Amino acid sequence: MLRTMNVNLLLLSFVLSLAVAGPGQAAQETPDVQTIVNKANIVAYYQGDDGKARVKMTITNKQGQKRQREFVILRKDVKDGGDQNYFVYFQRPPDVRRMTYLVHKHADVNKDDDRWLYMPALDVVNRIAAGDKRTSFVGSDFLYEDVSGRSLDEDTHELIETTDAVFIVKNVPKKPETVEFSYYNVAIDRKTFVPMKMEFFDKEGKLYRVIESTKVETIQDFPTVTQSVVRDLKTGSKTEMEFSDVKYNIKLKDVFQERYLRRPPREAMR
Amino acid sequence: MIVSRGVMTVVLVFGAAWAAGAGAQEQEPKEDPVTAFFEKLDTEYHGFYEMRGGYRLQNDPYEKDMSIMEARYQFDLFSFRDWGDVKVKGDFYGDLVEEQGVFDLREANIFTRPTDTMDLKFGRQVLTWGTGDLLFINDLFPKDWQSFFIGRDVEYLKAPSDAVKVSLFSDEINLDVTYTPEFDSDRFISGERLSYWNPLADGGRFAGEDRTLSVERRREFFEEDEVALRLYRNISNYELAFYGYWGYWKSPGGFNETMSAAVFPELYVYGTSLRGTVGKGIGNVEIGYYDSVDDRSGDDFLINNSEMRYLLGYTREIGMDFTAGVQYYVEQMLDYGSYENALPAGMPARDEFRHVTTLRLTKLLMNQNLTLSLFTYYSPSDEDVYMRPIANYKASDRLSLELGSNIFFGDDDHTFFNQFQNNTNLYTAVRYSF
Numbered sequence: 001m002l003r004t005m006n007v008n009l010l011l012l013s014f015v016l017s018l019a020v021a022g023p024g025q026a027a028q029e030t031p032d033v034q035t036i037v038n039k040a041n042i043v044a045y046y047q048g049d050d051g052k053a054r055v056k057m058t059i060t061n062k063q064g065q066k067r068q069r070e071f072v073i074l075r076k077d078v079k080d081g082g083d084q085n086y087f088v089y090f091q092r093p094p095d096v097r098r099m100t101y102l103v104h105k106h107a108d109v110n111k112d113d114d115r116w117l118y119m120p121a122l123d124v125v126n127r128i129a130a131g132d133k134r135t136s137f138v139g140s141d142f143l144y145e146d147v148s149g150r151s152l153d154e155d156t157h158e159l160i161e162t163t164d165a166v167f168i169v170k171n172v173p174k175k176p177e178t179v180e181f182s183y184y185n186v187a188i189d190r191k192t193f194v195p196m197k198m199e200f201f202d203k204e205g206k207l208y209r210v211i212e213s214t215k216v217e218t219i220q221d222f223p224t225v226t227q228s229v230v231r232d233l234k235t236g237s238k239t240e241m242e243f244s245d246v247k248y249n250i251k252l253k254d255v256f257q258e259r260y261l262r263r264p265p266r267e268a269m270r
Numbered sequence: 271m272i273v274s275r276g277v278m279t280v281v282l283v284f285g286a287a288w289a290a291g292a293g294a295q296e297q298e299p300k301e302d303p304v305t306a307f308f309e310k311l312d313t314e315y316h317g318f319y320e321m322r323g324g325y326r327l328q329n330d331p332y333e334k335d336m337s338i339m340e341a342r343y344q345f346d347l348f349s350f351r352d353w354g355d356v357k358v359k360g361d362f363y364g365d366l367v368e369e370q371g372v373f374d375l376r377e378a379n380i381f382t383r384p385t386d387t388m389d390l391k392f393g394r395q396v397l398t399w400g401t402g403d404l405l406f407i408n409d410l411f412p413k414d415w416q417s418f419f420i421g422r423d424v425e426y427l428k429a430p431s432d433a434v435k436v437s438l439f440s441d442e443i444n445l446d447v448t449y450t451p452e453f454d455s456d457r458f459i460s461g462e463r464l465s466y467w468n469p470l471a472d473g474g475r476f477a478g479e480d481r482t483l484s485v486e487r488r489r490e491f492f493e494e495d496e497v498a499l500r501l502y503r504n505i506s507n508y509e510l511a512f513y514g515y516w517g518y519w520k521s522p523g524g525f526n527e528t529m530s531a532a533v534f535p536e537l538y539v540y541g542t543s544l545r546g547t548v549g550k551g552i553g554n555v556e557i558g559y560y561d562s563v564d565d566r567s568g569d570d571f572l573i574n575n576s577e578m579r580y581l582l583g584y585t586r587e588i589g590m591d592f593t594a595g596v597q598y599y600v601e602q603m604l605d606y607g608s609y610e611n612a613l614p615a616g617m618p619a620r621d622e623f624r625h626v627t628t629l630r631l632t633k634l635l636m637n638q639n640l641t642l643s644l645f646t647y648y649s650p651s652d653e654d655v656y657m658r659p660i661a662n663y664k665a666s667d668r669l670s671l672e673l674g675s676n677i678f679f680g681d682d683d684h685t686f687f688n689q690f691q692n693n694t695n696l697y698t699a700v701r702y703s704f
Contacts, residue, residue, distance in 0.1 A: 061637070067667050093667035094316055094703035098348075104507060112547060114507045121425040123398040127509075127545055127552045129586045129593060136591075139638035237637075257504065259439055263381060263389065269350060 033159040036167050037152055039193040040186070042081055045149040047222040048248030050076040052267055055243055059140050062236035068092055069138050072268045076252050082107040085256035086148060089268040096138075100261045100268075109153050118261040125261055134179055141230045141239035146211065166190060166197075181209075192216070192223035208233045220248045305704075313349040316704060317359075320344075324421050324697025332465040332478025337695035338420045339366035344376075354382035367463065376430055389437040396428045397435065397448060399500050399511070401543045401554035403630060404645060405599050407579045408513035408541040408558050410498060410520055411448075414457035419464055419676055419690060421697035429457050433496075443503045450496040450517075453488040455534055458521040459690075460485070467689035469617065470525075474684065476692065485522055486531045494518070508546035513558070515539040524564065524573035535573050536563035551586025568605020571612040575603040591634035599626040618684060625651040639664040647687060654680025654688035672699040 031039075057069040070092035076085050088101040104114040112130030119126070133145040154173060161168040166187040173179050182205060187197040194216055200209035215227035224246055231238045255265040301309075308315035324338040342363040349356045359377040364370075379393030400409035404427075417426035433450040459466050465478035488494035496517030503510055515538065522532030541558030558579045565573035579602070585595035603609060606622040613619055627650065632643040640663045647656040660674040675696045680688030 059637070065666075094318070095664070095670065097316060112550070114547065121396070122428050123396045127554075127585075129551045130547065131587045132590060136638060258502075258509075259389065259437070259444070263355075263383070 030159075030162055030167075033157045033169060036159065036188055036193070037157045037169060037171075038081065040169075040188045040195050041149065041152055043193045043223060044195055044225075045084070046077050046080050047224065048220070050074070050250055050252040051246065051248045052250055052252075053243045053247075054245040055241060057138070057140050057142070057239055057241050059239045060237065067139070069140065074252060074255065074265070074268055076254075076256065079107075084148070087256055087260065087264070087268060089264045100264055102256055102261055103148060104256065105148050107151055109151050113148075116258070116261055123262070125258055140241075141209075141232050141235075141237055142211075142241065146230070160185070162190075164190075189216075189223075194223050194225060219246050222248055308347065311349070312351075313347055315345065315347055317343065317345040318701050318703040320423075320699060320701040322422065322697060322699035324695050326692065327694050327696055328692060330465050330478065330692035332461070332476060332480055333463070333693070334367060336367050337463075337693065338422065338697055340364060354380055356380055387439050389439075390435070391437075392434040394430045394432050395435065396430050397433065397498075398428060399446070399513070401509075401545045401556045401583065402581050402599070403583060403585075403595055403597060403628065404647075405581060405597060405626070405628065407556050407581055408500075408511075408515070408539065408543065410496075410515045410517065410537075410539060412454040412456050412520060415459055415521070416457050416463050419459070419693060421674055421676055421695060423699075429454070443501060446500045446502075448496075448498045450498075452491050453494045453496055453518055453534065455487070455518070456520045459483075464690060464693045467684040469684065473616075474618070476683070476689070483522065484531045486526055486529055486533045488518060488534055508544060511543045513539070513541045513543070519562070519574060523562070524570075527572065535565065537561065538563060541579075548584065549586070551584055554581070554583045556581040565605075568603075568608035569612045571609055571614070571617075575605050575609050577604060578602040585630075589633075591638065593630075593632045595628075595630040597626075597628040599628070600624070601626075621651050623651060624686070625649060636663075649680075649686065652680065652685035652687065653682065654678070654685045656687040656690075668703050670701050670703070672701070673697075674699075 052072065052074050054072050055070065059067045059069070070090070072089045072091070074087040078084060084105045086103040086105060090096045090099045090101070098120045100118045102116040106113055115128040115130070117126045117128055118124070131144070133150075134143050136142070137144050137147050154175070155171040156174060158170045158172070159167055160170045166189055169186050169188060170183055171186065172183045173181070176182065180202070181200045182203050184198055184200040186195050188195050194213060196213050196216075198211040199207055202208045209230070209232055211228060211230045213225040213228050215225070217224055217226045224243070226243045226246065227240070229238060229240045250267060252267060253265070255267070305315050320342040322338055322340055322342065324336070326333070326335055326337050329335075340363045342361055344359065344361045346359045347357065357377050357379055361372075361374045361376060363372050363374070365372055375394060377394055377396065379391055379395045381389070381391045383389050397411040398409055400406060402409070406413070411431055412429040414426050414429040418424070431448070431450050431454045432452065433448050435446060435448045438445045461468075461478045461480075461482040465476050468475065468477035468481055471477045471481050496515070498515045498517070499513065501512045517537060518534040519537045520534075522534060523537065524533045524535040525531070526533045538561040539558050540561070541556065543554065543556035545552065545554040547553075560577040560579060562574050562576045564570070565575060568575045580600045581597060583595065583597040585593060588594045601624040603620065603622050610619060627648050628646060629648075630643065630645045632641065634641055640661070643660050645658040649655075655678070657677040658674065659677075660672065662670060662672045664670045675694075677694050678687050678690040679694070680691070682688060683691070
């Protein structure tokens, strides 16, 4: 059913793109939806073999009160499009300063991620129980899943529109009871495959949450989102995320272990 | 007088909270001259100011009504160089209960990573390992039970050690060794701040400041020392560890009749632990063999028996931002028969097995700015309970407010938790971090 729909959509979008681009450019083919989401996933979460970024989050609630989070994030891919390791070194606010957080992310939907948190005041390494990934990341409007990526296998994908600039892919969860949305649409840049906008619709089909990439830069030939914002239309709260000092292929050693939780690697501190 | 001072404190705490809360709405405060000064030295300067006040909820004939009343300033200096890190952290506080000013140096250490396979940390430091949650078997580093029971931040449960820690790493296995040249005991319950059950006073009664525990300390540098080690590896994210400890009972584990003082008898500990994913949560198991060297036959009722200690724990998320953790813990006396035979008639005997269960519930609310947590110890063998409810609200990135309580109750006056029944207290705190 979905396949035939996709084929129809493909045909439709092909016709549309022809109409827009004119007959001379028929050579620019529209890839199938699986190729699009695979490429977008790699671009959003797996650029290079590893990477580093300084992240600043500003959470603004409905009343205009602001809270800030600052941390350095290190990433290394175990397998492109598959398992990954993340290391987070918190710098702000003061009460979480120098805490470190380690994630061994598993792409297999049946295997929960392994997570550790180190609290320097107590010198204690805690193991964090696998949580609902649809909960807030450090109190912001971003969810754990927005930060480390939602597995492609969790949804069915359907290309619903192709414009001059973007492919729009509709994603429907295979297990709707495990999430708070009924579906979400992602607008993916046709040239770079960077996800530019995500729109989440609730169980009543009403738009309630929007994530936008507001600034994209090319760093070491990799198109990189350096500013994004998420808006929660229900609570009136928003969170802006800014990336700086982004570096790829920094030849990270295996720092994703207890030794470095207790004392972070240089890459996280400089 | 005490009451008016208490009211003053509450007014002061909430007044300050309100003022700071109002200030915190504004943009990031400008950098102060002290921070700027340390920045020139390539040193990060952070810390907090805190006021904390609390009262006993019942009369205690041996202690003051005020359980805690202090204003605290903590500084935290951290500098990292190419060769390593330097850290100095200390607390100044004015203590109205003991009517004194105190400086508590929490950390003063140097860390280096001389080779790819070695880390070194020496100086005053906080040390922790093991898998228990507020229950410790193989973590024989000093604890400050007094701070824990009167309602200081949980950070203060760990007392610092003056030690050297050497860590060696390889692909197969890692090794931590700590050496403490002078024995660091727990900051145990001595009657100074908390009343307790004294079995020797008038044949057994509550005691406090009238009868503080006199102890024979161990202060022989390099003679009365401690060695602890941990050998560990991670097997598919199951963390396996083996432990060893050669030192002394951390809280008084014996009594010297001729000196009429509590003592720290020799103790060796060997143990193991395993932690990892079990179903949707994290499971952990830990055991330890406590070899009470000075009473290996077990027939000296004034010195602790050798023991086995067992712990089983499980933590998982049970709802959105809602976590539950349960633990089952057992202490087993290994020479119970000899102990019973040696015990003078009329003295209440300890149980051979002490069972303790714990339950931790943590719920985050209001965008994770409000944390409600309840930690409960319940001993089915002692039939006593210790509860720690805490509500912590982050009014801003810098300002937090806390309300908490330490509640002790049970059946018999002499049991581990119920002996503190007259110390049940309620406290509040406001903290400004920078």
